Amino acid sequence: MKVLRASLGVDKHSTAKDDVISNMKKVDVMDKYLATLGKKVKGNEVRKAVKEIFGIDLHLISKEDIGTTVSAYDPAVMETLRLYLKLDKNDTNRDTDIMNMSKNDVMDSYSKMYEHKLSGKDLRVLINHIYGVNLDGISSLEHARLSINSKGQWIVKSDLDLIILTSSRDDVEVFVAPTDYYVEITGSTYLPDSLIEKLSSMGFTYDKTTNSYYYVNPIGESIPDAFKGQTIGAIVGTLATEFPPN
Numbered sequence: 001m002k003v004l005r006a007s008l009g010v011d012k013h014s015t016a017k018d019d020v021i022s023n024m025k026k027v028d029v030m031d032k033y034l035a036t037l038g039k040k041v042k043g044n045e046v047r048k049a050v051k052e053i054f055g056i057d058l059h060l061i062s063k064e065d066i067g068t069t070v071s072a073y074d075p076a077v078m079e080t081l082r083l084y085l086k087l088d089k090n091d092t093n094r095d096t097d098i099m100n101m102s103k104n105d106v107m108d109s110y111s112k113m114y115e116h117k118l119s120g121k122d123l124r125v126l127i128n129h130i131y132g133v134n135l136d137g138i139s140s141l142e143h144a145r146l147s148i149n150s151k152g153q154w155i156v157k158s159d160l161d162l163i164i165l166t167s168s169r170d171d172v173e174v175f176v177a178p179t180d181y182y183v184e185i186t187g188s189t190y191l192p193d194s195l196i197e198k199l200s201s202m203g204f205t206y207d208k209t210t211n212s213y214y215y216v217n218p219i220g221e222s223i224p225d226a227f228k229g230q231t232i233g234a235i236v237g238t239l240a241t242e243f244p245p246n
Contacts, residue, residue, distance in 0.1 A: 003036045004029065027139040029053050031120035040116040043108040046123055054135060056153055061131050062103035066151050066169040068132035069222045072099065077110060077129050084109045103130050132171050132222055137229070144236045145243070147179060162243060163191070163235050166212075171222035174231065176204065177212035192242045198234040202227075 001021065002012035010017050021029065030053050034041050047058045061067045072078055072095060079089040081098045098106070107130050111118055118126065124135045132151070141148070141156050147164040148155040150171065162182040166175045176191070176199060183189055189211055190196075196206075196213070204213040215231075217223045 003033055007032055007036055025139050026053050026142070027120070027124065027136055030124075030135070034120050034123075041118070041123075042116050043104060043111050046107075046111075046127075047104070050127070050133075050135065054138060054155075056133055056135075056138075056155060058107075058127065058131055058133065059104065060153070061133070061151050062105075064152075064169075065102070067103065067171065067222075068130065069170040069172060069220075071221065073106070074129040077106070077126070080110050080113050081106065084113050106130050128225070134225065134228070137232070141232070141236070145239050146232070146235055162239055163195075165232065165235065167223070172220060173214060173216045174223055174228070175207075175210065175212040175214045176231070176235065177210065192238055194242065195234060195238040198238065199231075202230065202234070 001018070004021050005014060005017055006012045008017045008020065024032075030049055033049055033053070034046070037045055051057050051059075073081075078095065078098065081101075082089050082091055082094070085094055085097070087094060101109070107126060110126060110130075111123075128134045128136075133155075138148070138155055144156075145158070145160065145162045147157045147161040148166075149157075149164065150167045152169055160181055161179050162185075164177050164179050166177070167173065176195075178186075178189060178191055191199075191213065199213045199215075202215065204215045206212075207214050215223070215227075217227075
């Protein structure tokens with residue numbers, strides 16, 4: 001907050017602009033904060049910023065080796081890491097070594113190849129590729145009334161949220177269920193029919209035990225971003241139609 005206040009032209013101890021800061025999108029807060037750190041921003045500084053701004057612990061994801069489960073990272077990431085290992089960008093002989101690196105080391109090695117001068121936007125893309133955390137998407141859901149629990153952490157959460165989306169620690173499975181608040185205001189334990197229809201068409205199955213609709217990626221890898229986006233889009237679209245904001 002001290003850094004952000006100063007960036008807005010007020011004393012770092014003044015709360016005069018705190019309402020402006022609190023209404024900023026989290027990605028904008030991240031960009032403004034990183035810009036104050038100088039031209040070079042190292043991985044540990046980025047991870048600290050993500051934890052402070054979004055409440056997401058990337059270090060924990062790396063330490064426990066959870067999050068994205070894939071046979072290889074995005075091609076651009078793999079090519080850069082091969083160059084870091086003094087290989088040709090198309091030489092796959094040490095890809096196993098790359099995939100055995102901690103996620104933090106992958107991020108730091110990639111960033112080092114760009115002299116730690118990646119923009120906030122580029123860093124968010126990188127974080128999504130490595131950790132499976134879509135910060136841009138999360139920032140856009142701040143008032144969507146959708147709770148998200150992923151990789152053992154709350155990504156987005158409010159007491160007034162109506163739907164909860166939970167993914168397994170490796171993102172291979174995803175579950176959609178009503179929140180207690182939804183049950184309270186609707187008197188029903190079932191999701192809206194329109195959402196059930198959308199989820200069913202996407203391959204979700206109802207689990208009576210947990211009263212949730214779930215999907216498991218049949219190839220055993222983390223669910224692709226496109227499918228995650230389609231799922232979230234179906235939920236947010238349904239909430240906007242069935243429960244329009246006052």
